[in-house]
Amino acid sequence: MCPPSHFEVSYSINPWMEPEKPTDTPLAIVQWDRLRALLVELGHRVDVVPPRPGLPDMVFAANAATVIGGQVLAARYRYPQRFGETPAYQAWFAEHGYPVRQARFVNEGEGDLLPTGARILAGTGFRTDHRAHAEAADHFGLPVVTLHLVDPYFYHLDTALAVLDHEEIMYYPGAFSPDSQTLLRELYPDAIRADRADAAVFGLNAVSDGKHVLLPQAAVHLTESLREAGFEPITVDLSELLKAGGAAKCCALELRDHDPHAGKAPNPS
Template sequence: MTISPDVAAESTRTPRRQRLRHYAMTPPTFFTVEYAINPWMDISTPVDVERAVAQWQNLRDTYRRLGHTVDVVDPVPGLPDMVYAANAGLIINGVAIVARFKHAERQGESVAYANWMDEHGHHPVATRHVNEGQGDLLVVGSTILAGTGFRTQPQAHAEVASITGMPVVSLELVDPRFYHLDTALTVLDETTIGYYPPAFTDDARTRLRELFPDAIEVASTDAYVLGLNAVSDGKHVVHPAQATGFAQQLDRAGFHPIGVDLSELLKGGGSVKCCTLEVFP
């Protein structure tokens, strides 16, 4: 009997298993682009707040339909980027490392999120050096991948390792369009990542290929719509809908891609992952 290529590919896929997650999100009630601190931001481009809120609600509801817990953090007037909750910090191993932002425009978010963490029993702690939370600190298995080059300072990586007791792998970014690690790399499960190689130094690419020989390498077309700014529960991968090539790669690898439209929030330089702070056990 002849087996078609599609059936053969299906039969060799790695089984993927969902693990229910706990997320925190902040609605874009006060979202606007009134300053430019990354290449995606253009203060001359109008923002449709009503549409941004509707897109955000769809993302929140998608997580809940998948069975995940979503805590909603109250937005604060005057902090338009607070919707990008991933940058708030890193909550893991019983502690919450609060972000220390590089840019003055975002520093008020540290106070708002530290208050929320404290109210919810997450024991917030601060670093001496700049760290921008899960924007640059991505947990994969028992390791933290840590970005640097544009926002988080490399000295913060050692602080994070000391606070969490977890090994930290430093990865340097070189393309300002990918100013946070979560714009150029996504964690798909405990052993699998997707990433955009040109966003990294040669040394970082070598390290990633050593650690993740089966990684999904994404093309420029998908990277340039922040397609890697995605969230996975180990089986379902919620990603920017415009990243159709990445969706096909995920499907071939045995994941279930779910595209969502966050085009309004892309105007501030963020998408799915930027809007999602994972609360680890």
């Protein structure tokens, strides 16, 4: 995770971003701190990447890379406003002993590449180039399922779909093309389906550890559906970060199957 110390909306690269509307950086920090504290309380280790001035979207760490089996496929951002995040995150990976491959094609990390138990679900349509899907399959040795996003308000896959536990997901059908909706129904017939109201408050931009699901508190109906499915939803207020088009999942990049602290003294940060 990366704290929103320099958070603001000074440009627009998605429909949620309106630079003319004021932002409250101290409030964004308070909300982010609460999310981080909840993850720690649930027993997860949270490593913090130092923020850099002039990179207001660096708080959205999930876009920085996809990490599976200790291997990193680093993002290649579509918009120049985010190019500076790449060296910042790659420096952290290098410092902590991760092998890093820089993506050849535009690829916005876990924004559009969401690993499940058996495959990687991969979004395209607004940010990640569809050619990046084959690149991810080659790098990680996993099958990749391409899903086409068609609603600009759900510009990344992680705004329209969340992996809950291995092969359990929740998603908003209206964010996907008809063919992709059919594919999702075939692959995940028991998936939780969100309505547009819950999707529009970024209810699907959630962090799940297989039991607990952290999601925006405004996603009322989705919260109840998660309880009915046997999960424990925990609601958080991330309204300030939503002004830039991000919520819980955008703020957290999962590091899979690698201990960056092996042989090092514990770091309480």
